[in-house]
Amino acid sequence: MSIPAGFYYSEDHEWVKVEEGVGTIGITDFAQDELGDIVFVELPQVGDEFDKEDNFGVIESVKAVSDLYMPVSGEVVEVNEDLLDQPELVNEDPYEDGWIVKVSLSDESELDELMDADEYSSFLEEEA
């Protein structure tokens, strides 16, 4: 199970990577493995604003429909349109090509409430 360092992790199994005030958001390797083959991702629009924990999209595997929740507050500045035709990128490369949205963070202090790689790893062990 891959849990790279340098990312922030939420209890909903999403990750955020921050560069110059912009957070890239996706789901973790654990999450994609749990969901199984991903066949559809419903993305928000650029310009949409979300609060932390808002539902911002939907990810569907063959078996299940799952809501996506914002790990931080912010405005969507980019969505990964490659996922429209290749939703399987989330399975194949959840931390790079399988990213879902980029948001401009409205409150960087929210990052403190998320977990780092070690904490997320312990969180997964506790959940198992």
Place this chain on the structure above:
Amino acid sequence: MKKTALNQLHHDLGAKMIDFGGWEMPVQYTGIIEEHLAVRNNCGLFDVSHMGEIEITGPGSTAYVNQLVTNQIDVEVGRVIYSPLCYEDGGIIDDLLVYRIDSNHYLLVVNASNKEKDFEWISKNAPDDVKIKDLSDQYGLLALQGPKSEEVLSSLVDFDLSEIKPFRLVQEEVNGKEMIISRTGYTGEDGFELYLSPEDADETWNSIMEAGEEFGIMPAGLGCRNTLRLEAALCLYGNDINEDTNPLEAGLSWTVKFDKEDFYGKKALVETRDAGVERELVGFILKDRGIARHGYDIEVDDKKAGFVTSGSFSPTLDENIGMGYLQKEFVEVGKEISIMIRSREVKAKVVELPFI
């Protein structure tokens, strides 16, 4: 949760296990799409031991089974008949396979989640000259499905498998163990179902996996069983059919033999037939992005015209497909309909069934 004889083996294979009607069952081993394509192109092995088996014997059994089910089961010994089981009002209690093992010996193979209800209904109405037994605990059930199934199984039997025609059964040995072998399945592919003693399940599973290795066999979970049956337009009880649907609207008219003297539901189904059904189960392919799921509304011209009963990504077609009940007036191949997905309107087109 109830466990099949192969429960430990599934865990050892790293399967994802789910609660399926009170049974802990494998939903997938490596991935639903990969397993689905293995069954379509080569073969896959399923543990479906959760299915129920109800035995009916006795001098009155032929007359009674024919009273219970809508299809004609007074056929040659060794045949397997698919049929709905209906209430007097024509609503479907369950859909099942009737194995005619001998002239007065039948095995009804029923959905796990309906077994208690079926058994109650079947027992309640039984005449004195039949005996009814729930044998579900005495049978494990493996399904070997896919175009390579006969080649794989042939190395484990000492008779000619091609003698078993579709929907026929024999009682023979596989890998030295006596079992019922039928040429049946729930995938739309050629294949066999093996009713065996739970004690023989592990060894038989392993011998088939070994024999199938060179043919690209994979263990296959309930996840791909669902996508495979949907492509083949086989109804799933609880999704496409239930007590509020009747066989005539579910595309199962071919299983209702009105020329039989009587059967439960005949009167109601004759009335429905004569009046004409109000809705029909149709297949559709989505033209825009999205996946139809059970319970979503179907609209035509912004008005509700039906609802989705099953929907999925189709690995074989690489399209998003589904089935649902549509008001009769709109039932026409090529008809444009809308599937309402989370208040978004997604265009779809009615197509002929099955999908493959």
